[in-house]
Amino acid sequence: MRRVNEGDVTVPAKNADKRVERSKAKVMAETYRQLSRAGVGGVSIDEIARNSGVAKTTIYRHWPSRSALVIDACSSLGSNVEAPDTGDIRADLISLLVNLAEQLQNASWSSVYPSIIDAAERDAEIATMQRALHAAFMAPIETVVERGKAKGQPGPERSTSSLVASLVGPLFYRRWFSKEKIDERFVADVVDGTIPLRPKV
Amino acid sequence: MRRVNEGDVTVPAKNADKRVERSKAKVMAETYRQLSRAGVGGVSIDEIARNSGVAKTTIYRHWPSRSALVIDACSSLGSNVEAPDTGDIRADLISLLVNLAEQLQNASWSSVYPSIIDAAERDAEIATMQRALHAAFMAPIETVVERGKAKGQPGPERSTSSLVASLVGPLFYRRWFSKEKIDERFVADVVDGTIPLRPKV
Structure with missing residues (x-):
């Protein structure tokens, strides 16, 4: 059996692994609590270390820097949503954006995210993490837009990334900049403005 | 002549006023430097106090809190742009948004703004300042959109605030979230998607 040395005591690896997992979970929970409270x-x-009861040396063994801790705590932000596929591009986009609007207005990550955006302006490691987080977050919307483009809805005149910016940008704008309500009417306006209905061929 | 008491020395009010102005300017410059560097x-x-050579007691006499200092330093952010009026709504909007794109990509305030957005999530004073800053910033775009609506371009189906979100949101999205280039092609796509050309009556 693999054995690890934890301080003075040699313990079976399985128990030590569990203890390590418990400590890491405590550190993550406390990091997320601090992120939510103060960015x-x-x-x-x-x-x-004080609030989780986990020693600083142990924390540094798993996360070499504060940025590493923040990055790890943020990697679980948001929920991974599947791209819907009802055959109706408009309905699929509205369902994704209504879900996004709900999260922007109620999920705890939405008040943490501006501090990540801010930190990314000055911290290269956090900027890399933010880029990955953003890409994962936009993936289902991109999938539906590409599916629409393959059907000629909308036409080839705008790139996928430009269309995604016009779908998601107005929602981010209302949540973090103008602080206005994001209701279903607004979501429908944004979708219909970006992906206008085309006469069927 | 009005005389003010500055510590032990009584000086003519005019010189004292100048000295106060100089100290305040030094404090503002240093506050802005720190904002740009670290949010x-x-x-x-x-x-x-250390870097400006102005005593902490003097700083606190003019600004009761750190938030007050930040708010004052931010009140000069961005440049006030006049709403253009060429008679062509599309051209006016493109000119405003090309200017905004240029600022988002080059002006120093654009890397400071996320830290204001972040602070506004938790600090009510900064949230109030951000709201005012945002309103002033959007005013020329709102003016042109309203002028367009008065001419029936676009029609009454969307509110001004919804249209402004669809014009500005995609630019903010590219600058701070997806970190993509905001070129003139993108600006034109955003404007044409939001304010479609209507046949002349």
Whole structure:
């Protein structure tokens, strides 16, 4: 049996693994709590150690820097949504954007995300993480837009990335900049403005 | 002549006023420098005092809190643009949005703004300032959209605020979230998608 040395005591590897997992989970929970309360700038390893009861040396063994901790805590942000495929592009986009609107207005990640965007302006590691997070987040919307383009709806005149910006940008704008309500009427306006209905061929 | 008491020395009011103005300008410049380097969270009154040579007591006399300092430093962010009026709604909007794109990609405020958005999630004073800053910033675009609506371009089916979100949201999205280039082609796509040309009556 693999055995690991934890301080003075040699313990069976399985128990040690469990203990490590429990400590890591405590650290992650406390990091996420600090992120939600005070943003990336408010994450302090000293305070995480104090509140989680996990020693700083142990924290540094798993995460070499504060950015590494923040990145790990953020990797679970948002929920992975499947791209719907009802055969109706408009309905699929409205369903994805209504779900996004709901999350923007109610999920806890939506008040943490601006601090990641802010940190990404100055921290290259966080910028890389934000790029990956963003790409994963936009993937189902891109999938539906590409499916629409394959059907000629909309036509070839705009790129997928340009269409995604016109679908998602107005929702982000209302959540974080103008602080207006994102209701179903608004979502339908945005979808219909971006992907106008075409006469069937 | 009005005389003010500055510590031990009584000086003519005019010189004292000038001295106060000079100190305030030094504090503002240093606050803005710290904002640009590290965001709202990186603004420290201790460090402002150290780097500007202005005493902390003097700083606190003019700005009761760190938020007050940040708010004052941000009030000069962005440039106030006049709403153009060439008689061509599309041309006016493209000119405003090309200017916005240029600022988003080159002006120093564009890397400071996410930290204001982030701070506004948790600080009510900064949220109030952000709301005012946003309103001033959107005013010329709103003016042109309303002028267009008065001419029936676009029709009454969408509100001004919904149209402004569809014009500006995609640009903000590319600058801060997807980190893509905002070129003139993209701006034209966004404007034409939002305010489609209508046949002349």
